Amino acid sequence: MNTLTEENYLKCIYKLSLNTPEGITTSAIADEMKTKSATVTDMLKKLSDKELIKYEKYYGVKLTEKGKKIALKIVRKHRLWELFLVKALDFKWDEVHIIAEQLEHIQSDELIARLDKFLGHPKTDPHGDPIPDQNGKIFSNHLIALSELAQKSSGEIAGVTEHSPSFLQYLEKSGLNLGNNIHVIEKHEFDKSIDIKINRKKNMHISNDIAKNILITTHEPK
Amino acid sequence: MNTLTEENYLKCIYKLSLNTPEGITTSAIADEMKTKSATVTDMLKKLSDKELIKYEKYYGVKLTEKGKKIALKIVRKHRLWELFLVKALDFKWDEVHIIAEQLEHIQSDELIARLDKFLGHPKTDPHGDPIPDQNGKIFSNHLIALSELAQKSSGEIAGVTEHSPSFLQYLEKSGLNLGNNIHVIEKHEFDKSIDIKINRKKNMHISNDIAKNILITTHEPK
């Protein structure tokens, strides 16, 4: 079994590997974990001894299959708990992250299996992120950022790439919710802001900073 | 905030104080925590510095009001989570203790409040133990051990004082469930075993070892 800290490092490395497939740097991990590089180096040695990562000094780091499996299990637990908090306990989607960061470390395979069943074997969490299955497989329904959607075309909001409460609260206030249909009316060249129509009703103007953090599917979501 | 280990010591001291109101001994704690007396002594100093216990060398230990409040909050969380596991996730009552020991340390007052609401503000956990309220108040409906119930009198099963899976599984197999009506037909002097009738139907003979771990209320439980 791994310690809570080890689990958090694995999760962090997995998360970083989504954007940088090769050689995650020590400083990137230190940054994400809000700790110092020296601390990270020590932990990398430990994880390497356990064969959870492949680590070469001064080069960078990559999860092994074993490490990836553990990381995906933590992600699965995190997302199932987030959905539970929203669905069963009526939390709002911007309030659940911190609590799920604790719950994701509870050790019990039976518990995860039953939670999954309780929620009806969901495919995505409250932010639209896919929930890995028991084997760590992720159902990916190739999404694109709203900022990349062509003018005059449509899609549904399927997720977000930014999870801060302030961003999520902004979306909520603006009526931009998971599953909403979005039609791009016009894209403005100079600042990359766009005019959109939500659910064929409400018109709205949003900045590129917002648009690039909203994920769109051109098929039915969920 | 207190560490997980500190929380477990407080919970342990609280638990022991129910049977031994004054001066919990170092060795009793070491026994319960499955650790060594020297380790306990160190922790007692630490908890004493934080004013969570009153500690006098070579004498023993007692929770302060502050310490008791924290202990009761952990007990509250433990019992709410146990009930959640049984009610919502269909766990059996002998499977929930180990998982609840982890869940009880999740830090979020909002989470407890919502869990409590989700469960309908319950008064007792799946073992019949009372759930302390937000202020740490425990509703006590003065229970007696089945072994103390007089011959020819009746009551309902309201709880247990032993939580091991083997004991709970035995009860289940025998049809001795929370809320069942028990009538004492005869008490045998030589081995203190008793003959009972369950729910005015099934007759049964049980040993004193079993009877003394079953709690009875003479009024309606719950």
Place this chain on the structure above:
DNA sequence: ATTATTTTTTAGACTAATCTAAATTATTTT
């Protein structure tokens, strides 16, 4: 292609929680 800068690692130290062994205090026995 040297030099300067940045990144990474090593070395040494600290805290929390634990242990064993030795010393101290309390309790029990005779």
Place this chain on the structure above:
DNA sequence: AAAATAATTTAGATTAGTCTAAAAAATAAT
């Protein structure tokens, strides 16, 4: 009441995770 026994505390060591400061390696700049 003194000796024997049991319980408790102290002393010193260990492991996990963290830090700062210094050394080493890699990268960037002139």
